[in-house]
Amino acid sequence: MTTDFSHHFSERARQMKASDVRELLKLLQMPDMISFAGGLPSAETFPVEIIKDIVKDVLERNGDQILQYGITEGYAPLRESIASRMASKGMDVTTDNILVVSGSQQVIDLAGKVFINPKDTIVVSAPTYLAALTGFNTYQASYEAIPIDDQNMRMDIFEERMKKLAGEGNHPKLVYVLPNFQNPSGVTMPTRNRKRLVDMASEYDFVILEDDPYGELRYVGDHLPALKTFDDEGRVIFTSTFSKVLAPGLRVGWAVADPGILKKMIIAKQSTDVCTSVLGQAIAHEYMVRKHMDRQIEHIKKVYGEKLRLMLDAMHEFVPDSIRWTKPEGGMFLWATLPDGMQSPDLLEKALKRKIAFVSGKAFFPNPSDGFSTMRLNFTYPSNEKITEGIRRLGEVIHGELGHR
């Protein structure tokens, strides 16, 4: 018997719906599909043999502890090794600033729990990371959406809007940014804008959630300092993950934050999932102790850098000039904007018939009427051959569309 429970659902649950990306994933199971849709690391980079050795050793040495509940803050040795890695990146932090989480998505959920009341305005770029929007939606946030350009969030517009909101008595408490190789656009915020954003946090009294899953994956140009490195007042919550540089299946990420904020996040995490997989944490720690991390990052950069070059070359060769696209220096995604009037959901429908998948950009905008002329292309998951062939086919589909107009 099926019962309708919809009258029992909370307000937040009533507005939950399966994302377009999620629905799309089902199509991707089709054989011969070339998918630029996902956001998956390439499995060819996973250090399977090393992890196998590590698990054997840590279970032999310390199985009783690793298979037991851990404390909510995280496995102590891992917190230390993360703290020292973050310090080496210029952050003024100790172990007390580190919370280990079950993937950095959890930091979005915990920040929502700790900061957002229904209708609170939070500032995001448009486009921004889809699952940050769905995460903040759970806490019934309102959005102030700031457009991006090839320097990530438009700081001039951000300043203007903050002034205007303040004039209206609206003081957003949280600003969410992905400064490096932003998902979905691939664009990066220059250092002067990072400093300016941190200064403004103090000026306007807001907290910044700096989401940095891809910071280590820079294939071109020089590393830029995290917003957190400019943060004298503890206003920046920095989060990153082992998912992109080791393996997502372990579900281990971390947050770096002011202890006063972290304390609330820890209490919230305790009633959310008690603690992060201790086995996963022990693997991540041992991986760093054995000094595999930097070698692995170099390896991944080589593999993904090549894929990015192949995609950019193929775009140049096969995609008509009336399409514009970003030139990421790292990360996993490239973002394309179609000529006026061409709609990415329509294009996707036709592309799927040619066994090409991407994500229509509209999913990444807080305003559901935005982004119809945009698309996100992932270059890390498909093989090198599929990148070139896929973009060739995509070019044909776009040419076909242009011909019909």
Add this chain to the structure above:
Amino acid sequence: MTTDFSHHFSERARQMKASDVRELLKLLQMPDMISFAGGLPSAETFPVEIIKDIVKDVLERNGDQILQYGITEGYAPLRESIASRMASKGMDVTTDNILVVSGSQQVIDLAGKVFINPKDTIVVSAPTYLAALTGFNTYQASYEAIPIDDQNMRMDIFEERMKKLAGEGNHPKLVYVLPNFQNPSGVTMPTRNRKRLVDMASEYDFVILEDDPYGELRYVGDHLPALKTFDDEGRVIFTSTFSKVLAPGLRVGWAVADPGILKKMIIAKQSTDVCTSVLGQAIAHEYMVRKHMDRQIEHIKKVYGEKLRLMLDAMHEFVPDSIRWTKPEGGMFLWATLPDGMQSPDLLEKALKRKIAFVSGKAFFPNPSDGFSTMRLNFTYPSNEKITEGIRRLGEVIHGELGHR
């Protein structure tokens, strides 16, 4: 520099505070402490060697998949093996009814997300599982607290209260119960009350969250059917975990629910932590495939059953008759009630000086003025010797208290 962010915290975060149990855990690090305070399985039961073999094999066979992101619903082979195990316990379920979660605590969080609006009344027993209260508090629930007796929730009082609430126009949508060897009291709900509760769910149109972490850990008497087995209308969300029968450090549990409810929980989980550790899931699945589960449960039952007997014997020998305590048939906890006027927080202070720890029962009541004369004693974590010696010392402390009155 330290900044005060308290004005930015959400309403829910302002009321979050570290639990007494959490604070207590720090004291437990002291050498020679005999702790009946925690809720940890005994590490001596962890099948370290088997897990080591399993990890080696699953990584060799399927490393690329196991280290990758998984789908939110759970690792497909594990969902299947859980569905067939649940079917063998009398539940009418398929894979579509199963959601794998990052420990069963996550089901409490997801149920809160999906069902609870601020001020919604939910029904719990008093006492009940502490981290369910803190989990539901996150969603700003109000509680209707039903007292327990040695048959778990008092059904007569439950019926009376439901009638009264209905008369006031208040229709609780969620009832949270732990029918087997309840945490904290160890008491079990008889079959007729289980049936009655499911019938009432239909009559009063509510959903039941049936939390069953210890159901397999029965040391005395016969297994009783889950509430879920009487559920024709999909009103019961059943949850259990591998934490108590395999290893908590893997963080793998599951929910069994109506697909309409599960769909909302899946969307909520996606923005909470994307998916549960795939490595942990693969270990749990392979553990079942290799038919270790039932053997392991028999082993644990032998170990814990002996510990329970030792604790009951020691209580009988060393603890004065003016104290009453439950006689659990399974699970991990025993619950004691002090004579009128004796307060467990005071007793705990004195016990800690004798290097004995327990949890004052007050933490387990939704009403902060309740439970001062109660205490929870865990018998699974301490060694057999420590159980006897610890209860002996506890008896002395209680005798001392009684002598002073």
